[in-house]
Amino acid sequence: MTKGRHNGDTGHRRTVAVDAMGGDRAPGEIVAGALQAARELDVQVLLVGRRDEIAPLLPSGEMPEGVELVEASEVISMDDEPLAAVRQMKDSSIMRAFEAVRDGRAHAMVSAGNTGAVTTGAVLRLGRFKGVPSPAIAVPIPVPGHHPQLLVDGGAVVDPAPERLVQYALMGREYAQARWDIATPRIGLLSNGEEAGKGDELRKAAFPLLQSVPGFLGNVEGRDFMHHDVVDVIVTDGFTGNVALKSLEGALRAVSSVVFGVFEQSPEGREASKLVMAPLLAAANDFSPDVVGGAVLLGIKGITVISHGSSSARAITNAVQIAADCARRGMVERIRKAVADAG
C-alpha cells in the first residue's frame, strides 16, 4: 500500500484503523465490533492497540482474514487532558491510528476514546484544511423513518466566529449530500426563534453570511430536531450544539422511562406489554446511538469517526461502515473543495 494512494483511489475495499483501546468498554466491545465489521462489511480493519490485551479477544488467538494489528503501547483515558495526553503519549492507540491514515495504511480511523484527544490528534497528525482553524464535530441526529439530521458543531468549538458557521454549513451540506444523497440539503441556524432577527450576537452576525449558502432556510428551533420535514443540517456553535445534544439524550431517556414504566405499574400494563413491547423496542432502536452511528470530524485532511464513549460492538461496526462509506464517497476531497471554493 503506497502513501497517498487513498485520496484518489477509486478501488473497492477500504481499510479502517480502529482505536481498539478507546472507550468505556474497550478493548472487548471495540475489538468485537471491528472483527464483525471485517466479517460482514467490505472493509479491512487495522486494530490499533496493545497486543497483549487484543490477542486474547481474537478467535483462536489469531488475526482473522481482513484484520491486522498495529501495535501501540499507550492508552489515552477518557479523563486525560487532551492536549497534554496527545503530546506525551505519542505511542497511544489514538495517535498510531491517525498515523496509519496519514501514512496511507488506512483510509479512515474510528475511535470511541477521549473526544478532545481525538480532535487534537486529528489536527496534529492529519492536518486542517486551509481556512479551517480547527475541526467541527458533525453529529447525526436520529429521525425515525428517515435519514438522520446533521448537527454541526456538536461541541468542538464553544465560541466560534460567525464566519465559522458558514464553514459548518458548507461542510455539513457536502456531508449530507454525499452520505445521504440529498440533492439540496436544507440548512438551518439553531436559534431561539424562526425570525431572522432572533438570537444572540453570534446568530445575528452569522445569519446574513449564511444566506449565501445554497439551501439555507433561516433560523430553526430546538423543536425542529428529529423531524424530517423542516431541516437536514442544523448549524450552531459547539456550546449550544453540545447542550442541545445532551438535552435530546436526556429527554429521550425520560420518555422511554415513562413509557416502559407504564407497563410495570399494573397487571393490565404487563398484559399490554406482551402485545406492544416488541414493536416498541424496534421503534426505540431507531434512536439508539449505537445504530445512528458516530460523529465525523469536518475540516480535517482525513476521515475521522468518533463513536460515543460507551460504544458497544454494534456501534463500532456501524462507525467502521460510516468511515468506509465516507472514504468511498470521497468525503475529504469534497469538503476540501467546498471550503476552498468559498474562499
Next chain:
Amino acid sequence: MPAETHVEQQPLGPDDVFSLLRERLAEILEIDEANITREASFRDDLDADSLALIELVEVIEAELGERTVGFSVDDEDLAELHTVREAVDYVVARLAAAGGGG
C-alpha cells in the same frame, strides 16, 4: 558518513529561530508574517489558541529535532511563554542545552 556528504550545520541564533517561528506560525494561523513581531502576544495579538500553539510546538520540535538531537519543548514550560520573544529565547536556550544552539 562519508566526508563529502557531511555538511556541518551552523548553530541557530535568535534571529534564525525568530524567522523559523514566524514562518511556521504564519502558516498555522494563516496570517501575514509581517504581523508577527517579537513583541506580539500569542493570545492577545495573534489570537493563537492552545491547539495552534501545540501545532507550532510539534512542527518546531520536528524541524529542530532533526538538526539537534535531543531538542524538545517541555509542556510544563508552555504556560510561561506568552510572547514570540519569550518563545524565541526559550527555543534558543533549549537548543544550547541540547548542544545545537548558537
